[in-house]
Amino acid sequence: MKKVILFTLTLLVISACTETKKEETQAELFARIDTEILQNSKAYSTLKEASETIGHRLTGSENGAKAEEYTFNKFKEYGYEVEHQTFEVEAWARGMVALAIDDEQMKVVTLGHSPIKSDVTGDIIDRGNGLEADYLSDPDGVRGKIALVYINILEGSPEGLTNLHRSEKTSLAMKYGAIGIIIINQVPNGVLLTGTASVTGALIPIPAVCIGMEDGMAIKAQLKDKSVSAHIEMTNKSDMIKARNVVATLTGSEIPHEEIVIGGHLDSWDLATGAIDNGIGSFAVLDIARAFKANNLQPKRTVKFIMFMGEEQGLFGSRHLVAEAIKGNTIDNIKYMMNLDMAGNPIGMNAGGKLENETFFTALGAAIQKQDTVYQNTFSNRSGLHSDHQPFMLEGVPILSVHSNLDRSIYGCYHSDCDDFNLVNKDHITNTARFGTMMLYGLANAETLPAIKMDSETTKQFMIDNNLKEKLIIGGDWKWGE
Ligand SMILES: [Zn+2]
Structure with a gap:
């Protein structure tokens, strides 16, 4: 009897041990x-x-x-x-926006932190990649006008350029006196991009918008032989x-x-x-x-x-x-x-x-x-x-x-x-x-x-x-x- 109990106990102890050993790896x-x-x-x-x-x-x-x-x-x-x-x-939240290029409406979106209300008209000045170098040759050229810049680095640009964020490009346009900025997206088929145009997260004083790649390239082409004007109108909220x-x-x-x-x-x-x-x-x-x-x-x-x-x-x-x-x-x-x-x-x-x-x-x-x-x-x-x-x-x-x-x-x-x-x-x-x-x-x-x-x-x-x-x-x- 005693032996049987001991035997059973031993079995129990052994099985308990194998149980803990079987902990999941x-x-x-x-x-x-x-x-x-x-x-x-x-x-x-x-x-x-x-x-x-x-x-x-x-x-x-x-x-x-x-x-x-x-x-x-x-x-x-x-x-x-x-x-x-x-x-x-x-x-910030967007309200309405309209962009007219020489009186013709164009598909457009507002970039974040643009003003609550804005209504500007001016000649468009092509500033290429929108980097500092693009302003330096004619520092006053964009004053009182509307800057047009590409969101990335254009094909055929000098080697080794470092791109800037859209907010930094906006900040440069402001620095050189632009009254508005139009940023050309880099994605084909008229894709429009949003996101902030402010480096600090505070509202910016000039309207910033994005247009599709094809529309943007067409404006760039026109600007080669004539002046083109833009009218940007927008309302936004910042509550x-x-x-x-x-x-x-x-x-x-x-x-x-x-x-x-x-x-x-x-x-x-x-x-x-x-x-x-x-x-x-x-x-x-x-x-x-x-x-x-x-x-x-x-x-x-x-x-x-x-x-x-x-x-x-x-x-x-x-x-x-x-x-x-x-x-x-x-x-x-x-x-x-x-x-x-x-x-x-x-x-x-x-x-x-x-x-x-x-x-x-x-x-x-x-x-x-x-x-x-x-x-x-x-x-x-x-x-x-x-x-x-x-x-x-x-x-x-x-x-x-x-x-x-x-x-x-x-x-x-x-x-x-x-x-x-x-x-x-x-x-x-x-x-x-x-x-x-x-x-x-x-x-x-x-x-x-x-x-x-x-x-x-x-x-x-x-x-x-x-x-x-x-x-x-x-x-x-x-x-x-x-
Ligand atoms: Zn994210």
């Missing part, structure tokens, strides 16, 4: 995640539904509010604690608006006070539905959140899934979130920020911000690649500006983003009237959810994170080393003085 876990997302991803279907039922997602508009509500409800449906984080800012970041939280299982933030801006411009900028990023974040619950992922650290609003008009949502975290003394809890902006079909990772352990990412990437060789495990450490990671980066938070492998043609619709759902590839957005889930879990559950938050002095030096100081000064975001 990373490879098994990633395979399980991958299978689930391939079967159940909702990234494509929710973006489709939102595009069809809401349309564009301009911050401060009725549509924008609907998008905030839509994603809030989805997070709830997936089982999250969700909150709206409301912020109030002055935001205090309310918008809401949507924040879903998954509390960490071991070190809950440490937070990993994953975000993608939900807002879009209003010329189309913003399917690529940034439907594919934000709806991937939404699906990564779904996948965390569906696969019962319980990482050590807290994960915050965030839909930022106000990115397009000036990173308003992410600036607000970071400002609140500074005010509430919780900024040091944010250990990493992963940003998905126009991110699709990832094939690798980019660490922006100080990097201490590259092997961490290449090892994590190798584990992802084992699931699918579509993922090529490329890696870089480059830092840039102009998306929601920026306010975090300026506080020294390490950043992670992805290398996207999307069809080049897609980028022609950036900020344009063709950025619609037909550009979205189902496999590509599903891949973002698959590989993004593995990356995020890898970070949130890491024994030791690959980089730590930089202090203010180190961050300052980091910005200088990455040639970001000038740009931050121009944008009014340099906070360190000389």
Whole structure:
């Protein structure tokens, strides 16, 4: 009898041991995640539904509010604690615009931060690429007139020119006394582009518009043998608006006070539905959140899934979130920020911000690649500006983003009237959810994170080393003085 009991006990102990030994390996876990997302991803279907039922997602508009509500409800449906984080800012929105070239109406859109009201008439002066060099030969030539510039570098220009952003070209036109600026887009078939024309995010004093490539080239041709005049008329709004970041939280299982933030801006411009900028990023974040619950992922650290609003008009949502975290003394809890902006079909990772352990990412990437060789495990450490990671980066938070492998043609619709759902590839957005889930879990559950938050002095030096100081000064975001 005693022997039998002992024998049974031994068996129990042995089976208990094998039970704990059978803890899921990373490879098994990633395979399980991958299978689930391939079967159940909702990234494509929710973006489709939102595009069809809401349309564009301009911050401060009725549509924008609907998008905030839509994603809030989805997070709830997936089982999250969700909150709206409301912020109030002055935001620009377009009204009417008309452009007449020698009395003939032309298809046109207004660039962001153009005046509330404007009505100007003047001769058009061709200023080529719109770079400083294009003004210098005749510095007063554009004074009191309307500058015509190409958005990129024209074919046949001297070698080695560096292009400027549309806002910088606008700023140059203002400097040389232009009363208006017409920017020619570079995408064939009359595609029109929007986006801000202001380097600081404040309203600019002259009207700035974009016209299609063919129309623009025709005007350039006419200007070779005669003068051509333009009449630009517009109204816009710049009002205090309310918008809401949507924040879903998954509390960490071991070190809950440490937070990993994953975000993608939900807002879009209003010329189309913003399917690529940034439907594919934000709806991937939404699906990564779904996948965390569906696969019962319980990482050590807290994960915050965030839909930022106000990115397009000036990173308003992410600036607000970071400002609140500074005010509430919780900024040091944010250990990493992963940003998905126009991110699709990832094939690798980019660490922006100080990097201490590259092997961490290449090892994590190798584990992802084992699931699918579509993922090529490329890696870089480059830092840039102009998306929601920026306010975090300026506080020294390490950043992670992805290398996207999307069809080049897609980028022609950036900020344009063709950025619609037909550009979205189902496999590509599903891949973002698959590989993004593995990356995020890898970070949130890491024994030791690959980089730590930089202090203010180190961050300052980091910005200088990455040639970001000038740009931050121009944008009014340099906070360190000389
Ligand atoms: Zn974007």
